Amino acid sequence: MTTLDQLRDAIPEYAKDLKLNLGSVLAPTGAPGLNDRQIWMVALATAIASRNVAFAHRIEALAGAVLDPAALTGAKSAAAIMGMNNIYYRFTHLVEDADYRTMPARLRMNVIGNPGIDKADFELISLAVSAVNGCGMCMNSHDAVLKKHGVTREAIQSAVRIGSVIQAVAGVLAYEAAA
16 A cells, blocks of 8 residues: 555655645645545545546545545545536636526536535535636635635635645656656
């Protein structure tokens, strides 16, 4: 099994900042407002969103030491549904024809209503994946729901920071693997 240190050691020297950040954001001291479970659910979902399959599997193996099956499934479900929603809602937000925003999506999204994990956790994971996928409309929506659930700005920022580091590491490792 891959350890976090082994994963960090795979990051090349030119990306030393990512190596340092990966070590810090995946711990409660580096992710204020989040617990270990939330950290690893966000890490897994954003790793899946990064589209680096090998890296996502390594993160999943690490997350498996912390997360129960429901949390693993919840993180994967958030990555899956946001992969679809982020494209659709980014389109409706960016296209100049405002009529698209009033049309029904006609996309199945039942997992959002019943994610199998805490609703606020699912929203937090969804927000981080939406940040990775660049959907402003989804980020705003999830941010508002999280604030209604009492989630702090610090926790939200931590989740997005995790996503940003995971995305960057995934890209560097994909580049190095292809070299």
